[in-house]
Amino acid sequence: MEPPESAKPPDFDSAFREQLLDLLTWRRDVRHFKRDPLSEGAVERLIGIACLSPSVGLSEPWRFVLVEDEDRRAAIRACFEACNAEALSAQEPSRADRYARLKLAGLNDAPCQIAVFADHETEQGHGLGRQTMPETIEYSVAIAIHTLWLAARADGFGLGWVSILDPADVRAALDVSEHWRFVGYLCLGYPEEATETPLLERQGWETRRAPDKVIFRR
Numbered sequence: 001m002e003p004p005e006s007a008k009p010p011d012f013d014s015a016f017r018e019q020l021l022d023l024l025t026w027r028r029d030v031r032h033f034k035r036d037p038l039s040e041g042a043v044e045r046l047i048g049i050a051c052l053s054p055s056v057g058l059s060e061p062w063r064f065v066l067v068e069d070e071d072r073r074a075a076i077r078a079c080f081e082a083c084n085a086e087a088l089s090a091q092e093p094s095r096a097d098r099y100a101r102l103k104l105a106g107l108n109d110a111p112c113q114i115a116v117f118a119d120h121e122t123e124q125g126h127g128l129g130r131q132t133m134p135e136t137i138e139y140s141v142a143i144a145i146h147t148l149w150l151a152a153r154a155d156g157f158g159l160g161w162v163s164i165l166d167p168a169d170v171r172a173a174l175d176v177s178e179h180w181r182f183v184g185y186l187c188l189g190y191p192e193e194a195t196e197t198p199l200l201e202r203q204g205w206e207t208r209r210a211p212d213k214v215i216f217r218r
Contacts, residue, residue, distance in 0.1 A: 023150055023153060023154055024150070025196060026153060026194065026196060027149055027150060027153045028153075028158065028191070028194070028195065028198065028199070029159075029160050029161060029198065029199065030106065030158030030159060030160045030187070030189075030191045031103045031104065031105065031106050031160050031187075031199060032103065032106065032109070032191065032192040032193065033106045033109040033110045033111070033158060033160075033187065033189040033190065033191060033192065034109070034189060034190040034191070034192055035109050035111060035189075036111065036189070036190050037111045038111060038112050038157070038188070038189065038190075042155070042157075043066065043112050043114070043188065046148055046151050046152055046155070046157075046188075047064050047114075047148065049147060049148065049151040050062070050064075050144045050145070050147045050148035050151065051144065052147065053140070053143045053144040053146075053147045054140070054143060055125070055140035055143075055144070056125065056128070056129040056130050056136040056137065056139070056140050057124075057125030057126065057127065057128030057129045057130060058124070058125050058128075059122055059124050059125030059128075059130075059137065059140065060122075060124055060125075060140075061118045061119045061120070061122050061124075061125075061137045061140055061141060062116060062117075062118065062119075062140070062141045062144045063116070063117040063118070063119050063176070063180055064114055064115075064116055065114065065115040065116075065117065065174055065176060066112070066113075066114055067113040067114065067115055067174065068113075072173055072174060073107070073113060075169075075173035076107065076113070076115075076165070076170065076173055076185065077107050077108070079165050079166055079169045079170060079173065080105050080107060080162060080164055080165055082166075083164045083165055083166055084104060084105075084164050087099070087164055088100055098203070098204065098205060099205075101203070102199075102200070102203060102205065104162070104164055105160070105162045105164070105187065106160045106162075106187040106189070107162065107187060109189070110160070110187030110188060110189040111188075111189045112187070112188040112189055113185070113186065113187055113188070114185070114186040114188060115170060115174055115176075115182065115184075115185050115186075116141060116144070116145055116182075116183050116184045116185070116186060117141070117171075117176060117180035117181060117182055117183060118137045118138045118140070118141040118180065118181045118183050119137075119177070119179060119180050120134070120137055120179050120180075120181060121177070121179040137181075138181065138183055141183045141184075142183060142184075145161070145183070145184055145186065148186070149161075152188060156190070157188055157189065157190060157191075158188070158189060158190065158191030159186055159187065159188050160186065160187040160188075161184050161185070161186055162184075162185040162186070162187060163184065163185075165182075165185055167181070167182035170182050170185065
């Protein structure tokens with residue numbers, strides 16, 4: 001029996017590459033959302049795109065929890081507020097006031113909230129590629145989040161990654177397996193504004209480095 005004929009790969013021409021660069025440039029970590037709900041099926045479709053991401057050993061360890069219950073959302077907000085207050089107290093005096101003015105979460109406004117976990121007990125992939133580096137499970141999930149991020153931006157949505165949270169408290173609030181490791185809490189919705197410049201750069205917190213500053217040769 002002859003092997004099946006391989007599908008011809010698409011031609012990613014210069015126009016496509018320019019649009020891809022635009023997508024990467026205009027991807028933002030959004031904190032200010034409109035409260036308009038997403039269209040029906042939008043989040044499921046975006047997660048489906050995220051599941052096209054590469055994963056170590058084809059383990060597909062990502063687990064997406066759609067946080068819809070108001071009590072659970074309130075528990076996440078309380079966790080953020082406690083962690084944010086602690087982070088503020090740890091800031092240097094010269095930066096504390098600037099930190100306090102930053103809006104670091106869209107938890108009150110984003111219509112869709114997704115907690116993303118890495119399942120370390122998954123049997124899929126049979127452990128391939130992660131015997132010496134088990135953290136590649138989390139790396140795989142992070143890539144899936146980035147894929148979701150780009151797909152959301154291409155559809156006109158904004159996404160914000162809330163990292164100022166205690167993983168144990170998030171896992172308890174959402175009642176998930178102890179074998180699931182928390183990777184990120186995502187706010188998804190329509191952004192109030194679109195900008196090419198990151199929020200933290202606009203507010204003077206930090207600036208991007210030139211690529212040649214992070215390239216090393218040996």
